[in-house]
Amino acid sequence: MQSVECDRSLNRYITFSRKEIVERKVRVFFLFFYDYGMKKSFGGFTLVEVLIVIILVSILIATMSPRLIGSQARARNTARSAHLHQIAHAITLFVAENPMEAENFS
Secondary structure (H helix, E strand, O other): OOEEEEOHHHOOOEEEEHHHHHHHHHHHHHHHHHHHHHHHHOOOOOHHHHHHHHHHHHHHHHHHHHHHHHHHHHHHHHHHHHHHHHHHHHHHHHHHHOHHHHHHHO
């Protein structure tokens, strides 16, 4: 059995067994933990906290949705522009290879 000496400043030596020290620490911990918030933390979220989260999420969605919709339209327009350039390039190549049929083209 180990003993621990404490309170040396008062020149008193009190010895406790290791088991007694652990029991005291556990008791103090649970009393402190129970007094400061254990009752509330088991109750879940309050209505105000849930409403604040809902409001923040809706604000984020409202600010991001127009940007996402605009980016999709810009992507479609870029693809259409690229396709038109490919068609123009194909016509240019056709005219260069077939000059006789190009006269009927215009």
